[in-house]
Amino acid sequence: MNMQELNKYKFNIGLLLVLMLFAFSCKRETKYVYDVNTETISEAGVLKPNVKSNTEFISIAYTDVMGATISSSNLDQLKVQYISFGDKGVVEDLIIRNYLTKSGNQIPTSIDTDKKVFVTNAYKKIFNRVPNEYEIFYLSDLLSKDPNITAEMFYYSLMTSNEYRQF
Amino acid sequence: MKRRDFIKKAGIATAGAFVLPYILPSGRLFAATGNRKVNHVVLVLFAGGLRNIETVKQNQSNLMSTMLSDITPFSAQAGIGEVLPASPLPNGKRLQEYGTLMKEFRFKEGPTGHFNGHITSLTGRYSQAEINLRTNPDFPTIFEYYRKHNDDASKSSALNSWWISNALGPYPALNYSSYPGYGAAYGANYIQPSSMISLDGYNALGNPKNFTQQQMVQVEKIRSFCDANFANQYAAESVGVVNSVSERAQLDAFISDLFQDAVQGAGYNNWGFSSYASNDLVNLYYTEKVIQKFKPELTVLNMQDVDICHTDFTQYCNLLRRADWGVSHLWNTIENTSGMAGDTVMIVVPEHGRNFDSNTVIDAYGRPAFDHNSDATSREIFCLIAGPSSVVNQNKVVTQEYGESIDVLPTIADLLGFKDRIPGGLLDGKVLSEAIK
Numbered sequence: 001m002n003m004q005e006l007n008k009y010k011f012n013i014g015l016l017l018v019l020m021l022f023a024f025s026c027k028r029e030t031k032y033v034y035d036v037n038t039e040t041i042s043e044a045g046v047l048k049p050n051v052k053s054n055t056e057f058i059s060i061a062y063t064d065v066m067g068a069t070i071s072s073s074n075l076d077q078l079k080v081q082y083i084s085f086g087d088k089g090v091v092e093d094l095i096i097r098n099y100l101t102k103s104g105n106q107i108p109t110s111i112d113t114d115k116k117v118f119v120t121n122a123y124k125k126i127f128n129r130v131p132n133e134y135e136i137f138y139l140s141d142l143l144s145k146d147p148n149i150t151a152e153m154f155y156y157s158l159m160t161s162n163e164y165r166q167f
Numbered sequence: 168m169k170r171r172d173f174i175k176k177a178g179i180a181t182a183g184a185f186v187l188p189y190i191l192p193s194g195r196l197f198a199a200t201g202n203r204k205v206n207h208v209v210l211v212l213f214a215g216g217l218r219n220i221e222t223v224k225q226n227q228s229n230l231m232s233t234m235l236s237d238i239t240p241f242s243a244q245a246g247i248g249e250v251l252p253a254s255p256l257p258n259g260k261r262l263q264e265y266g267t268l269m270k271e272f273r274f275k276e277g278p279t280g281h282f283n284g285h286i287t288s289l290t291g292r293y294s295q296a297e298i299n300l301r302t303n304p305d306f307p308t309i310f311e312y313y314r315k316h317n318d319d320a321s322k323s324s325a326l327n328s329w330w331i332s333n334a335l336g337p338y339p340a341l342n343y344s345s346y347p348g349y350g351a352a353y354g355a356n357y358i359q360p361s362s363m364i365s366l367d368g369y370n371a372l373g374n375p376k377n378f379t380q381q382q383m384v385q386v387e388k389i390r391s392f393c394d395a396n397f398a399n400q401y402a403a404e405s406v407g408v409v410n411s412v413s414e415r416a417q418l419d420a421f422i423s424d425l426f427q428d429a430v431q432g433a434g435y436n437n438w439g440f441s442s443y444a445s446n447d448l449v450n451l452y453y454t455e456k457v458i459q460k461f462k463p464e465l466t467v468l469n470m471q472d473v474d475i476c477h478t479d480f481t482q483y484c485n486l487l488r489r490a491d492w493g494v495s496h497l498w499n500t501i502e503n504t505s506g507m508a509g510d511t512v513m514i515v516v517p518e519h520g521r522n523f524d525s526n527t528v529i530d531a532y533g534r535p536a537f538d539h540n541s542d543a544t545s546r547e548i549f550c551l552i553a554g555p556s557s558v559v560n561q562n563k564v565v566t567q568e569y570g571e572s573i574d575v576l577p578t579i580a581d582l583l584g585f586k587d588r589i590p591g592g593l594l595d596g597k598v599l600s601e602a603i604k
Contacts, residue, residue: 077367083339084368086330086357088407090418097375138392149385153378157389163397 047129048166054082056167058095061159064126065099067106096159100152108151115140118151126158128167203318203584204558204603207511209458209466209501210309210579211494212288214281214518215473216539219547221487222517223270230487233495234262234515234551241488246481246532251488252439255496262495262515264562266553267602271568274519279545282337284518284572285469289341291576291594302337304344306593309576310355311343313465316580316588325408326417326461328355331468333450335359338469342408354408355467356418360453361446364425364433373426421460425453438496445486447472451493455500462506464583469518476521480534498553512554512582516575520545550575552602558582565601574599 052060058078062070070078078095085091099105112118119139123131131139143149158164220226225238232241233254256262276293277283286294290306307315310328317323332338343354362368378386410418428434435444435452444452447470454468470490476483494515502508523544525535539545550570552559573596580586581598 074371078371080335080362081368081371083335084359084363085422086339086342086354086408087325087410087415087418090410090415090422091372093415094372094375094419094422097377098372100376101374135396139389142389142392146385148382149389150382152376153382153386154389156376156378157386158393160386161390161393161397163393 048163050167052165052167054079054088057092057165058082060167061096061099061164064159065096065105065107065155066102092165093160096156100156107155111143111149111151111154115143118143118154122154122158126155127163204582205510205512205554206583207462207464207466207501207507208579208582209454209468209497209511209513210288210575211497211513211515212285212467212469212518213490213494213515214285214469215471216279216281216476216519216521216545217473217487217517217548218521218537218544219270219549220523220544221484223268223549227484230484231491232261232488234491235268236261236263246530246534247484247488249441249485249488251492255492255499257499262498262553263551263564265498266512266551266559266561267563267565269550269552269565269570269599269601271566272516272548272550273568273571274546274548275571275573279519279539279541281471281474281518285338285341287572288516288518288575289467290344291573291596293573302345303340303350305346307344307346307349307353308341308355309467309579310465311346311349311353312576312580312589313583313585314353314355315349316585318584318588322464323353324414325354325356325410326414327463328465329454329457329461329463329467330355330357331450331454331457331466332357332359333361333446333469333471335362351408355465356408356410358453358457360425361449363422364429364453369426369429372422373430375423417461421456424460425456428456440489445472445489445493447486447490448493451497455497458501458507459504462504465579476537477526478528478536479530480536481530481532483536509555512552512559514550514552514575514579516550516572517548518572520547548572550599550602552578552599558604560602560604563602569601570599571596578603 055075059070059075062068062074082088082091082095100107108118112121116136119131119136123129123135143154221230223235225235227244227247228239228242229235229237230241230247233256274284274287277287277295283294286292286304289308289310290304291309292306294304310330313328314323314325330342332341339357339359342357343349343351363372433449433452435448438444438448438452440448450468450470454466457463458466470493472486472490473483475486498513501511501513519539521537521539521544522542524537524542526538528536530536573594575596577586577594577596578599580589581603586598
């Protein structure tokens with residue numbers, strides 16, 4: 001190889017290196033955007049900061065069980081009973097259980113085959129909200145495992161819980 | 168200083184340094200370990216406004232002939248001649264013979280209003296609350312003192328203290344106060360029987376769905392799950408007295424029993440009265456039911472029928488006679504209830520009196536009516552304390568002016584052994600030592 005060829009060879013090698021430098025040294029960065037789907041989440045109770053008044057409790061419970069509005073005379077009678085006893089927990093429990101024995105009450109007589117639907121419907125009716133996934137899972141699982149729990153027992157449980165006393 | 172003296176004084180000083188920090192505000196080195204005189208007290212607020220003129224002075228003859236010895240034996244008068252059932256007390260004894268009668272007791276301060284008078288008896292403090300009805304008292308009630316300062320924590324259940332009123336209105340608010348550190352957590356169980364155990368009450372509460380014990384276990388599982396998931400831990404107890412789950416079950420059964428009793432014909436219908444028993448008698452009857460069921464350590468009830476005196480003096484006299492009979496019946500029940508007999512002190516005291524001068528109303532028999540507007544006569548009342556001879560002076564009459572309304576609470580606290588635990592400065596009254604040994 002003469003000197004001229006050697007120089008040409010060196011030039012080509014250098015050019016290749018420069019081209020490789022341009023070819024591999026910089027690369028357009030791919031931008032990834034991470035995000036979450038829009039989901040509505042809420043903690044039970046956050047949206048129910050107010051305690052129902054005695055009158056509200058009695059009348060709303062009547063409507064939830066009977067599917068009708070309580071008459072004013074019936075409401076007045078129940079208000080008297082409500083204040084006639086000191087432990088409101090005892091009276092409220094008695095009021096609910098008396099509603100459950102009234103003819104024509106709207107509480108389901110049986111639990112749906114689809115327990116998740118039953119739980120969801122009960123929550124909508126009594127708590128006026130959709131249960132979250134955890135509530136659906138736990139309660140439908142409980143209902144599936146224990147066939148002795150009746151629809152009446154389930155609704156009674158919800159109506160005597162703390163959440164039912166608020167709105 | 169000799170070595171021996173030095174060691175002695177140093178020892179005393181060291182002991183003092185250890186002991187002084189433990190001396191209680193009351194000045195006692197140790198908390199009292201229980202110096203009860205009896206285990207049960209029943210306070211009868213013979214309320215509605217009674218004049219000493221018709222009670223202990225017997226100006227209309229003895230209208231309280233089961234409770235008080237005769238000055239002037241009862242004699243029938245126009246409109247006042249109902250033949251009452253025989254005295255409930257054995258051997259012709261009068262209630263005052265079982266204890267001490269203080270004839271010149273006083274409601275010394277504050278308006279002579281019913282609610283105000285009740286507050287004074289229940290808090291041991293005179294009050295101006297007449298214009299502020301339907302609110303809890305500002306100062307602790309006897310129920311709260313009892314439950315908070317009881318010498319035996321196992322007995323501080325609300326089932327052991329009851330407030331039983333013969334009417335609603337402002338009276339449900341008297342089972343606990345708004346005083347810091349006391350309140351509903353130490354309140355009494357409350358019942359107004361004539362409203363609750365009634366036809367309306369039965370229609371509303373008398374036919375509940377009953378779940379089996381096994382079902383209730385499952386119900387509780389669901390309910391506690393719901394409560395655990397609920398951020399705002401509201402509980403109904405926050406607006407009333409607290410009972411535990413097992414106590415609530417007892418109360419539920421008790422209410423059910425009362426409805427059953429009413430359906431079958433309440434026992435007061437068999438007491439021998441010719442007409443419907445008065446509201447006072449109904450209240451006394453249900454007080455007896457509470458006593459027989461729970462044997463409370465502290466029971467307070469009131470009567471108010473005699474307040475008809477605003478418009479009908481003759482009926483006032485008639486209802487006073489019935490109330491007198493009923494109080495003796497209550498005492499007889501106490502003395503025949505195992506666990507209460509011989510271990511109960513009963514205090515009977517009106518909340519206030521009535522005016523000396525009549526108003527303008529004349530009843531059907533020509534008798535004038537009387538209000539209660541804080542004149543001197545409306546502050547004159549009596550107090551009768553009955554109990555075991557080992558605790559209460561028997562058959563004693565105090566005729567001079569002695570005792571006042573604010574003394575009732577300290578006396579109860581002394582009887583049940585928690586007086587010394589009540590923080591200083593809350594009570595001004597004294598123990599009625601003329602009656603209590």
